[in-house]
Amino acid sequence: MEFKQEFIEKLTNAKRIVFFTGAGISVESGISTFRGKDGIWNKLKPEELANFNAFLKNPDMVWEWYQHRRQIIHEAKPNPGHIAIAEFQNYFEDVTVVTQNIDNLHRRAGSKKIFELHGNIERNYCIDCGTFYNSPDLDISKGVPKCKNCGGLIRPDVVWFGEMLPQDEYNSGEKAAESSDICFVVGTSAVVYPAVYIPMTAKQSGAYLVEINIDTTEFSRYADYSILGEAGKILPLILEEIKKIRKG
Ligand code: BJW
Ligand code: ZN
Numbered sequence: 001m002e003f004k005q006e007f008i009e010k011l012t013n014a015k016r017i018v019f020f021t022g023a024g025i026s027v028e029s030g031i032s033t034f035r036g037k038d039g040i041w042n043k044l045k046p047e048e049l050a051n052f053n054a055f056l057k058n059p060d061m062v063w064e065w066y067q068h069r070r071q072i073i074h075e076a077k078p079n080p081g082h083i084a085i086a087e088f089q090n091y092f093e094d095v096t097v098v099t100q101n102i103d104n105l106h107r108r109a110g111s112k113k114i115f116e117l118h119g120n121i122e123r124n125y126c127i128d129c130g131t132f133y134n135s136p137d138l139d140i141s142k143g144v145p146k147c148k149n150c151g152g153l154i155r156p157d158v159v160w161f162g163e164m165l166p167q168d169e170y171n172s173g174e175k176a177a178e179s180s181d182i183c184f185v186v187g188t189s190a191v192v193y194p195a196v197y198i199p200m201t202a203k204q205s206g207a208y209l210v211e212i213n214i215d216t217t218e219f220s221r222y223a224d225y226s227i228l229g230e231a232g233k234i235l236p237l238i239l240e241e242i243k244k245i246r247k248g
Contacts, residue, residue, distance in 0.1 A: 001234075001237050003227075003237075003238070003241060004225055006224075006225070007208070007210065007224075007225050008241065008245070010181070010182055010208045011182070011238070011241065011242055011245060012245050013181070014092060014181035014182045014208075015092060015093040015094065015181055016092065016093060016094040016095075016096075016176075016179055016180045016181050016182075017088055017092050017094065017095045017096070017180060017181065017182050017183075017184070018096050018097075018098060018173075018176050018177050018180040018182075018183045018184070018198075018199075018202055018207070019085050019088075019095070019096070019097045019098070019099075019183075019184045019186060020098050020099075020100075020177075020183060020184065020185045020186070020188065020195075020198050020199045020202075021085075021097065021098070021099045021100065021101060021106070021186045021187060021188065022099075022100045022101065022186070022187045022188025022189065022190070023100070023101060023187060023188070024186065024187020024188060024213060024214070024231060025079075025081050025082065025101070025105075025186050025187040025231045025232075026076070026079070026082075026101060026103055026105055026187070027187065027230075027231075028079040028080070028081060028230060028231065028232035029076040029077060029078065029079045029082070029103075029105060030072065030075070030076050031069075031072055031073065031076055031103060031105075032072075033187075033189075034189075035189050035191075036189070036215070044065065049061075049062055049065050050158075050160045050161055051160045051161045051162060052160055052162070052163065055127075055153075055155055055160075059143075059144045059153055060143050060144055062155075063143065063144040063145075063155075066121065066156045066158075067140060069121065070121055070135060073103045073104070073105075073121060076103070076105065077105075077108075078105045078106075078108050078109035079105075079231075079232045080232045080233070080235065080236050081186070081187075081230075081231035081232040081234075081235045081236075082105050082106055082108075082109035082111075083109045083110070083236075084235035084236045084238070084239045085097060085106065085109065085111055085186075085235060086106070086109040086110035086111045087110075087239055088239065088242070089110075089111070089112060091242050091243075091246060094113070094176070094179075095111070095112075095113065096113045096114075096115070096173070096176035096180070097111045097113065097114045097115070098114075098115045098117065098173035098176065098177070098198050099114060099115070099116055099117065100117050100118050100188060100192065100195050101116075101118070102116065102118055102119050102120050102121040102156075102158050103121065104120065104121070104122060113176075115169040115170070115172050115173040115176070116166070116169055117159070117165050117166070117169055117170060117173065117195045117198075118158055118159040118165070118195070119156070119157045119158035119159050119166070120157060120158070121135070121156055121158060122134060122135050123135070123156070123157035124138065124145075124154050124155060124156050124157055125154065125155065125157050126147035126149070126150060126152040126153070126154050127152050127153050127154070127155055128147065128150050128151075128152030128153075129147060129149055129150045129152060131147055131148070131149050131150075132157070133145070133154055138154065165194060165195070170194070173198050174197070174198060174201055177198050177199065177201040177202040177205065177207070178201060178202070178205045179205070180202050180205070180207045181207060181208065182207060182208045182209075182210060183198075183199050183202035183203070183207040183208070183209050183210070184210045184211075184212060185199045185209065185210070185211045185212070185213075185219055185223065186211075186212045186213070186231050186235070187212065187213060187231050188213075188217070188219075189217050189218065190217050190218050190219035191217075191218055196219070199219065199222075200222070203222055208224050208225070209222060209223045209224045209225070210223065210224065210225045210226075210227065211223040211225070211226045211227065212227050212229065212231050212234050212235065213226070213228065213231075214228065214229065214230055215228070216228075
């Protein structure tokens with residue numbers, strides 16, 4: 001694959017890289033996206049699942065959905081896209097991953113600096129007293145687990161619609177975006193706020209914006225370079241290009 005010359009030049013001079021990732025990067029690990037033709041939300045309505053009122057109304061259904069996804073995530077492995085991103089760390093001064101995903105696959109691939117904007121499926125907390133629980137420590141034999149301290153319902157530590165993003169993760173992601181030379185926007189439909197402000201901030205601060213997606217998105221018009229293709233194929237090819245530059 002031939003990459004645009006302008007992009008090769010940016011790669012040659014870049015020191016600081018941000019990856020803004022979404023569900024599409026984990027597709028090749030066997031995890032479904034939310035939207036689009038294979039998205040989980042074509043079958044299940046987001047408003048019935050990813051919001052707090054839905055959880056209060058039907059905790060068993062929402063918990064079951066997360067339990068189902070936990071199982072898929074546990075069986076999944078990082079794919080060549082996640083692994084290539086981790087390998088970028090060997091070639092640049094700073095590599096930051098700002099992800100909307102809750103699946104831990106960037107960490108398992110070896111990325112070190114990760115900011116999770118929408119939480120993590122491995123963590124859970126009591127809706128009444130806030131006590132934290134790791135997923136393996138929960139008794140899930142009788143539906144939604146209850147808090148050992150107060151008996152309250154336990155929910156996954158993820159960000160639902162209408163909820164605030166974890167402030168520290170967002171601020172750190174924003175800071176990395178402000179000082180990045182290249183921002184890659186990988187496998188996201190880029191329609192969910194405020195997460196999408198991260199690549200916007202990178203662009204406004206002068207970063208070169210590269211989108212990698214199998215389709216065009218809401219975001220494509222802001223990208224300096226849109227590469228159409230699967231993240232697990234394109235990212236390793238970019239890494240090869242970097243290795244050539246560094247040898248050269
Ligand atoms: C490939 C590929 C391959 C496939 N290779 N690519 C009206 C206007 C503007 C904003 C709002 C509004 N009404 C409400 C809002 C705010 C709302 C929002 O943004 N809504 C929009 C949808 C309109 N946002 C919020 O509510 C946020 N909080 C907030 O604003 O707080 C302030 C506030 C507080 C109090 C009151 C009011 C406001 C919170 C948003 C939380 C989102 N949470 C979820 C669930 C997380 C937990 C879980 O996983 O279960 O996060 S929703 C879901 O969407 C999930 C994702 O992280 C997120 C983004 O999805 P993503 O990753 O982009 O996936 P897809 O499926 O959309 O796209 C996949 C892409 O991959 C596609 O483009 C494919 O083509 C591509 N692809 N295979 C490369 N192999
Ligand atoms: Zn409690």
